[in-house]
Amino acid sequence: xxxxxxxxxxxxxxxxxxxxxxxxxxxxxxxxxxxxxxxxxxxxxxxxxxxxxxxxxxxxxxxxxxxxxxxxxxxxxxxxxxxxxxxxxxxxxxxxxxxxxxxxxxxxxxxxxxxxxxxxxxxxxxxxxxxxxxxxxxxxxxxxxxxxxxxxxxxxxxxxxxxxxxxxxxxxxxxxxxxxxxxxxxxxxxxxxxxxxxxxxxxxxxxxxxxxxxxxxxxxxxxxxxxxxxxxxxxxxxxxxxxxxxxxxxxxxxxxxxxxxxxxxxxxxxxxxxxxxxxxxxxxxxxxxxxxxxxxxxxxxxxxxxxxxxxxxxxxxxxxxxxxxxxxxxxxxxxxxxxxxxxxxxxxxx
Ligand code: F0G
Numbered sequence: 089x090x091x092x093x094x095x096x097x098x099x100x101x102x103x104x105x106x107x108x109x110x111x112x113x114x115x116x117x118x119x120x121x122x123x124x125x126x127x128x129x130x131x132x133x134x135x136x137x138x139x140x141x142x143x144x145x146x147x148x149x150x151x152x153x154x155x156x157x158x159x160x161x162x163x164x165x166x167x168x169x170x171x172x173x174x175x176x177x178x179x180x181x182x183x184x185x186x187x188x189x190x191x192x193x194x195x196x197x198x199x200x201x202x203x204x205x206x207x208x209x210x211x212x213x214x215x216x217x218x219x220x221x222x223x224x225x226x227x228x229x230x231x232x233x234x235x236x237x238x239x240x241x242x243x244x245x246x247x248x249x250x251x252x253x254x255x256x257x258x259x260x261x262x263x264x265x266x267x268x269x270x271x272x273x274x275x276x277x278x279x280x281x282x283x284x285x286x287x288x289x290x291x292x293x294x295x296x297x298x299x300x301x302x303x304x305x306x307x308x309x310x311x312x313x314x315x316x317x318x319x320x321x322x323x324x325x326x327x328x329x330x331x332x333x334x335x336x337x338x339x340x341x342x343x344x345x346x347x348x349x350x351x352x353x354x355x356x357x358x359x360x361x362x363x364x365x366x367x368x369x370x371x372x373x374x375x376x377x378x379x380x381x382x383x384x385x386x387x388x389x390x391x392x393x394x395x396x397x398x399x400x401x402x403x404x405x406x407x408x409x410x411x412x413x414x415x416x417x418x419x420x421x422x423x424x425x426x427x428x429x430x431x432x433x434x435x436x437x438x
Contacts, residue, residue: 091117094253095153101256101288102154102249111156111186115142115149116253120261120401125368126381130388133399135266136365136381137258140373140407144206147251147278147405148178151242154250156182159238165189167238168231170224172274172327173203174406179240180210191237193217193224198326200374200411220321221275222332242277243334251278252285256294258401259286265295267398272379272405273303273312273350274328276339282403283342299401300348303339304383306376310352312339324355324414327376327406353382359418361385365404372408372415380404 091097094116095104104110118141126134139147156179159167166189169175176192176199183190192207196216207214217224225241232239242248259265265286271279279301289295305313306323311331318331333339343350353361358375361382365371380402387393393400408415425431 093153094150094250095157098253098256101253103246104154104157108157108161109186110153111160111182112153113143113149113181113185115153117257118142118254120258121369121371123369125364126384126402130384130393130400132267132393132396134384135258135262135399135401136369136371137254137401137403138371139254139403139405140377144174144178144181145202145407145410146174146178147254147403148174149182150253151247151250151277151281152178152182152240154246155238155240155244156186156188158246159188159240160186162238164236164238166191166236167240168192168228169240170194170221170228171199171241172221172329173199173410174327175241176212176214177203177206177210180207180212183212184210189213191215193228195220195224195329198329200326201413202410221330225275225334241334242275242280248277248281248284251281252288254403255282255285256289259289259295262399262401265289265297266299266401267297267396268302268348268384268400269299270302270304270380270384270400270402272325272328272376272403273305273339274330274333274376276303276312276333276335278403278405279303279342280335280338283338283346298346301342301346302348302383302387303343303350304379305350305352306358306379307352307354312336312350313352323358325358325374325376325379326411327374328379351383351386353379353386357382357386363418366408371404373404374406374408374410375414377404377406
């Protein structure tokens with residue numbers, strides 16, 4: 089059967105009716121790759137849920153197909169979000185698909201080039217503010233409260249509904265939930281959605297167990313780990329450069345109910361995982377996505393998985409092409425030589 093998008097596939101788990109106009113880019117159904125390198129290193133089967141393979145290159149498409157479909161059903165004319173980049177790229181694309189006006193507020197200078205390009209080419213109204221994501225989100229909340237514009241950040245419950253389909257796909261693929269699930273944490277909507285999804289599948293007896301949720305924030309943007317709002321969060325992983333996550337409480341609930349943890353990883357640890365994924369697995373992710381892998385490598389070093397059996401799934405939230413600058417800056421540049429056969433052969437070392 090051909091894939092028609094995640095709402096079509098998981099309709100019975102989602103708040104849609106026959107009257108809901110389904111706005112889709114055929115998102116979802118993303119690869120779940122067994123990682124040879126990480127499995128050998130950790131001694132458990134490590135799978136990579138590569139949500140960078142979604143149409144706009146991030147997991148946001150899962151929530152956005154729901155949020156935009158419901159916005160159209162409601163009859164709104166415009167949607168708005170604050171974003172570190174991926175939400176705005178996705179909102180812009182889905183809005184373009186159905187003729188909605190899309191307004192995005194982004195932190196000036198702190199969104200990756202590819203994401204900015206996406207919001208612009210899809211004709212969103214892009215407004216950069218001299219402030220960070222948390223400031224932008226507060227502005228968007230106030231504006232969407234007061235004007236007939238739909239909020240499409242993950243505070244919109246339909247976003248969470250769409251995003252909970254990733255754990256459904258994982259359970260369908262593995263025939264059960266994994267033992268551990270590792271995930272980057274920024275505004276904390278996705279960890280909330282995964283935990284909801286895993287619980288619903290178990291309640292419906294489509295899986296027999298629940299995973300321990302392992303969330304990872306960037307070290308200098310780790311409000312949940314540090315138990316305080318971070319006024320000036322910093323990290324190279326700009327997608328998760330967030331100091332006051334909107335879904336803070338549901339993220340800690342996922343951690344505590346599952347018996348998991350939320351920890352932090354440094355930019356160096358993120359960069360190392362970023363390179364390992366690219367070199368050892370052929371999987372190019374953006375730095376924020378690598379936090380899930382950096383996290384399990386850190387836990388492994390500390391002996392956390394000792395004596396454990398079974399599997400770990402790491403969510404890779406966004407595609408590496410989103411942030412081409414970082415890729416080029418973090419690797420040695422190609423050398424430039426004369427276009428001459430002998431010189432090229434010598435350079436290759438033949
Ligand atoms: N990874 C990527 C690539 C992201 O873009 C985000 C969030 C996260 C992880 C964290 O997910 O917020 O649900 O905990 N990006 C948002 C945005 C904030 O505006 O695109 P979360």
